[in-house]
Amino acid sequence: MTIQVVPLGAGQDVGRSCILITIGGKNIMLDCGMHMGFNDERRFPDFSYISKTGDFTEMLDCVIISHFHLDHCGALPFFTEMCGYDGPIYMTHPTKAICPLLLEDYRKISVDRKGERNFFTSANIKDCMKKVIAVNLHQSIMVDDDLEICAYYAGHVLGAAMFYIRVGEESLVYTGDYNMTPDRHLGSAWIDKVRPDVLITESTYATTIRDSKRSRERDFLKKVHDCVADGGNVIIPVFALGRAQELCILIETYWERMDLKVPIYFSTGLTEKANHFYRLFINWTNEKIKSTFVHRNMFDFKHIKPWERSFIELPGPMVVFATPGMLHSGTSLELFKKWAPNPKNMIIMPGYCVAGTVGSKVLAGEKKIQIDSFTSVDVNLQVKNLSFSAHADAKGIMQLIRQCEAKNVVLVHGEKSSMGFLKSRIMTEFGIPCFDPANGETVSIETTHVIPIEMSASLLKRHLIRQSEAQEPDMSPPSSSESSDDSTEAFKKSLPAEVRPKDTVLIQGMLVIDEGKPIRFEEAEEVLQKSGLAKHKVRFEVRKAYNATALRAAVEEADYYQSMGPESGGSSEWDSDAFALDLVYVALQSAIGNHVALARDGSAIAVRSIRIRAPTMAEEKEKGGLLIGWDYQDEDLATRILSVVTLALASTR
Template identity: 80%
Template sequence: MTIQIVPLGAGQDVGRSCILVTIGGKNIMLDCGMHMGFNDERRFPDFSYISKTGDFTEMLDCVIISHFHLDHCGALPFFTEMCGYDGNIYMTHPTKAICPILLEDYRKITVDKKGERNFFTSQDIKSCMKKVIAVNLHQTIMVDDDLEICAYYAGHVLGAAMFYIRVGEESLVYTGDYNMTPDRHLGSAWIDKVKPDVLITESTYATTIRDSKRSRERDFLKKVHDCVAGGGNVIIPVFALGRAQELCILIETYWDRMDLRVPIYFSAGLTEKANHFYRLFINWTNEKIKSTFVHRNMFDFKHIRAWDRAYIDNPGPMVVFATPGMLHSGTSLELFKKWAPDPKNMVIMPGFCVAGTIGSRVLAGEKHIKTDSFTTIDVNLQVKNLSFSAHADAKGIMQLIRQCDAKNVVLVHGEKSSMGFLKSRIMTEFGIPCFDPANGTTVSIETSHVIPIEMSASLLKQHLIRQTETQDPGMTTSSSPEHSSSDDNSEQSDIKTPAEIRPSDKVLIQGMLVMDDGKPIRLEDADEVLEKVGMANHKVRFEVRKAYNATALRRAVEDAESNELQQGSTSMDTDKDESQAGDLYQEWDSDRFALKLVHIALQRSIGKQIKVVRELEDDSIEIRSVKIRAPTDKDEFERGGLLVGWDYRDEDLATRVLSIVTLALSANR
């Protein structure tokens, strides 16, 4: 079986995450993001790759969205409403709640402000969200009979999740964006040891080793503090949700700690509503916030107050979070116009700005920005760009690979150059294959496939007993201890090393697989099964005459004995030897002698594994149904040779025994 992975976006790139996966015959789209850096068709992933005719619903079994950032969910309304995908979409509860607000914000900029057409409408967003199925963490969702998905906490933003996907025995983990170190309001990513065949991980900070977020936060707070200490105003253009709350918590806790009295404002009516989202999803934040929320909800800000337009002329320093985030309209633009000329003031751009917006021009370092034909803004204030995205660093990525015990790794959502570095590190450190496919290229990963079956417990028990019996040296071989080579036994116990004393973790099993439609495949005892279905078992018994050359055999034995004699000590009493030889001649019964030889040979070769029974009265040998005996009636006697009989059931054993017998009786041994 193979798992195929094709990135439609985010292959050796950051932005418009969209990865197609084929696993166990199921097609799954992981994320459906847009690229914020483009305004043309490159903005969205190339969905025509999936289907030229547009029957996406048929092609895809489900779409999974990892979190609410637009580069992971931005193309979703386009895909569902304009491309016509109508199948299942999965995301977590907070993502489902927050994602439409961000989409709407973005839509307003592109359509209302920049007059773009061929973009999804508000209604599209709404009807798209209706198709979404919200999932809870760790809850196993059966998409259909074979495909199951399960979300794990990813920590990146509120509601961010990693997804474990399983079809039969093949599995895959898609991380989306994640963070392995807990931050101010979120916990760290965590996953069970699910041993996926493939781990698709983001690699934004593939080359960063130390957690740089803390220092960047410190940096940010210091800048804000310095600015307000110098009497300047700080404007932070944000969108109402997501990053805004992160920054609010950051500043709020800093203000608390430093006991600052400088007012902080948050513009737009959305604020209360946005914070309310966070309050309702307290369960998705970290343990600390969760455990204290009853007494003090982290999202009930003490220092942050609602913005009123009248405050704009207030003297003295203040910090204002203003919407929208790209300075293209509203409060943020108004404030910016007012404060831009004063170098004491500061603007902090915490996110990405669409090309052409004032935000992007500010970031580009333009000093005179013409908003329309009449107004030009002189940009004298300090401009800072800060990104607080919480991503896993190289250490975190390695940690996750170890945590889930992946068999293959695919890197996406990162710069090509840094991916190469991480890739080689993963391959050397874990010794597992690692890939970094470009957009549109396919990675195929072979997986070993296992089939779940049910095994009859009695069959297992039966085999376990057999195994322990045959492994126990005391239980082996002959029913006549005086004839069995006792030195064999002592040898066996001598060579028993500690490695053999441990309980066996392997059992040899034989049985019959029963495959019945609609029922699980079962492994049962062959006889029982056939009896149950009423199949007649026909018995076939073979009786074979095994001829041997008695004289040659005797000579060979004598040779061997004389050899031994020569090699043996000189002090050996020859008289005794002769008398023994004489005895041998007198009572020479070639068949009995041959049986004895055969018995020793069998004992040596297979005696350890199987019970070789020797009957004392006629020296005949029995190994299960295989019976080796001397001829009894006249007819048989005339023909000569030993008689070997067996049931066809033991054909394989008999073949083995026959070859040993042949060897034992051959003259040249």
Template identity: 70%
Template sequence: MGIKVVPLGAGQDVGRSCVIVSIGNKNIMFDCGMHMGYHDERRFPDFSFISKTKQFTKTLDCIIITHFHLDHCGALPYFTEMCGYDGPIYMTLPTKAIVPILLEDYRKISVDRKGETNFFTPQMIKDCMKKVIPIALHQTIKVDDELSIKAYYAGHVLGAAMFYAKVGEESVVYTGDYNMTPDRHLGSAWIDQVRPNLLITETTYATTIRDSKRGRERDFLKRVHECVEKGGKVLIPVFALGRVQELCILIDSYWEQMNLNVPIYFSEGLAEKANFYYKLFITWTNQKIKQTFVKRNMFDFKHIKPFDRHLADAPGPMVLFATPGMLHAGASLEVFKKWAPNELNMTIIPGYCVVGTVGNKLLSNAGGPQMVEIDKKTTLEVKCKIHNLSFSAHADAKGIMQLIKMSQPKNVLLVHGEKEKMRYLSDKISKDFGVPCYFPANGVTVNIESSKLIPIDISSKLLKRQILEYSQANSKQFEDQQQQQQTHQQQQKQDNSDENINNLDPDEQPFKKIRSPITQLPIQGILVAKDYQNLKLLDPSEASSELSINNINLNYILNYKIQTNNKSTTTSAMDGLEILQDRITELLPHDQINRINQSQLVIKNQVVIQFDKVQQQFTIRWSNHHEQLFSDIYKLLEKQFGEQL
């Protein structure tokens, strides 16, 4: 069948994540985000790639949202309520709870404050969320008879999940954003060794190996402390949930330890939201938070208070955590405009900022005073210090390689990153893991060839019987090999000194060899296809029952005449059966070979062998149910007596 992938967003880019994956005849949209750096039609993915006639519900089998960040879910109400998609949408319960709040916050900023048009309404957000079906961690949901999905813990933010999608024998893992390093409030990402046909992974930090986390935390606290000691104000742009909790836990503990009185503020409403959702979804946090939550809520901060906008003009030092994290709108941008012209102040950007945002412009020219374009009408002189201390909850290069090793994919496709960094990582993945790696641009289709293997269900009855027969036959051969090795070893000891034996190449010392594990097993049965889909390999008796046909017994007789070059030479009945019996015991245990009399053997109560001394011939009787056993016996006859022909 094959797998087809088309990024509509996040192809050689960060932001507007939206990837269409076709597995067999099923089409899945992974994420439906907006680009925070654009304010025109480029803000949303180009959905015309899905259907030129806008038959989105008919074309797509489902949408899967990995987490609540707007670059992964921001276009969802637009796609469902304005473009007309009416199919199922899957996300975790924390994501379902938080997404509408962030969507409404952003809508207010874009429409109510900026006056933008062609934007979704509050009612559209509500109607969109009615289509959402929550999925629990490690829960497998069958979207339909063929497509199933399963969620895995991704770290990153509260409720973030990676998704495993399977159709038939083909599967895809889509990571969304994830973090392989645990932090102060969330655990690290984890997935089974699912061996998907394709792993689609984010690559925000494709070429970065992060330094010590403790070192970054010390640097962060030192810079903040030094700035407020000199009377400056510190602005830390963050997103509503995620890094802000991490940094608040850190700075609140430091303020307590250092006995500092400088005020620290949350952006309006952040504290209440964080407390509510982390308490509601406590099972998604790390073990320490779970254990201490009853005694002490880690998010009840002693030194951090809600922020009122008039405080931005208050004199004296302070620290402010304000949303959003990329300085593209909202409280963080408003406060930045006021504080940026003062060289005593500082802005610390703890996360990634996409191209086009004010945050990205600041980081591109950090180091001294600069003129920054806020929008088409506004340019701002920036004199405050700008620092980027990465507390981003994305996997670095080491973490990405770790996830590939963990999941064991057959192919890898990179999204959510920058082109040149993707190119470097792609080469490294192909070299280290020996798998094809792709990094397509938006709108470019990648076709992944599927496995040529055909899955067959094997009857447990057939499998047990043939494993038993195979192991019994091979155990005898192994015993003989061991005996030969022991004999060879004794001979070597007689012919060589101990010193010479020790100097032999290990591969030349037969007594050093051990039995290799059985990795392949020949199995014979009847292949049955029902409903033109599932193939089954069955025992003959099971096949008869499965197909509702009577079991047919066919009895065969074969005369095998011995011809010798020397006409005076004959083989006695005793000799003929003795020779054949010795050969058969190499295949089967003694208790499965029954000697009836001097001229007759019965093998496994299934095959009867007689030898006629006068005619110098073997007569073999067997049925159609014992073809394999007869075949093995016939090969022994050919090997032993065929040389005399």
């Protein structure tokens, strides 16, 4: 079986995330984003890759959107309303609620300000959202009879989710963007140990291991405070939702504590609505906010006031949260143009900026930035980059791979150079294959396939009981796949064998394959009875010859040294067969006595159908040797016993 992964966007790149996968014969699109660095057709993923004729509904089984950022959902109305995809679309409730706001905002900027044509309309966005099926976390959803999806909490932004996708026994996890460390308003990403065949993970911060959260926060607050104390203006470009709320909570608490009076503004009309969403979806925030929301809602800000356009003429100092985050348009760009020439001012770039945007040029340290063909700006203000974006860093990515126990990893949503570093680290640390496909490049991953069968519970029970009675040594291979820090494993090993739960059971039985029915695994005996096949019994009677003289000599020698008794080995009738039986019994007891019950009476040893006896009739005696008989059903045991007997009798020579 093969799982195929093709990134249409976000392959060795950040922006327009769109990944196609084929798993168990199902085709699924993961995210449908736009690229903010482009204004031409490169803005959207190349959907013609999927189908030249546009029968997208036919080709795809479903579309899954991980979160509301435009580089993950920006192309969705274009794809559904203008390309004509009409199949199911899945996203979480908060994503479904917030996504249309951002799409509308983006549409306005593109169409109303830049005067673009042939763009999706407000009605398109509404129609598109009607096709969306909202999902809850952990809820398993059957898209059709074979395809199951399940969402897990991803942190990152409100409503961000990772998706587990399963067809038959093949599975895949797509992380979207995620954050492995909790912040002031969101929890950290978490996933069950689902052991996916493939993990497709973002790798925005593949090479970064960020310093501790606390010091980052202190750093951020100090920079802001220093700047305003000096009379400068601080501009913080953000997206209306997500990081903004985190930074607002941070600054709000700091202002409260330091009793600062410098005004803080939030530039977008969306804020009020956005905060309302946060209040309604408080279940998606972190535990602390959840537990206190009845008394004090974190999203009712005291110090942060809405921004009005006229404020731009005020002397300052002030702190302004301005949208959008990459300075590509809107208030943040306007403020930047105004404030950039003054070295007293400061810009704090909290997020990641897509190549090609003004934001990325600022981050690159350019001193003169061409904004469009008519304007260019001298950049004299202080530029601070604060890695506040809620992506997992290298440590977090490794942690997630360990948490879900992925068998293969595919890296997307990151820079090519840093991906290579992370890739080699994953391969050495986990010993699993790792891929970083470019856009349009197919990765094919072979999965070992397993066959689901139904095992009779009584069969399992019989073997479980047998194994626990026999106190056999644990036959499980040393767990090499387990990471050494797995404390439960260590704990299990420290337990005495009797109470340690069995993780492997040796088992044998008969597979029954009936056409049109599930394959069953049952007791062989039962199967044969049901099938009505004629049973045939075979019994073996073999004579095991041994050298009686040598045996006697060996015994006499031993006796002589041991007892020196006068009677030993005397003229009394010495029964070599009885002695041989004794020898065999002792040898069997030590070889297999732990596993099967041995019975001994005067002239014979019995193990199940196997009997080892001394010859009784004169005719038999004449030939010498021991007689061993067994039913063919115990052939395996008999073979083992024969070898033990041979060894035991040979050793006397």
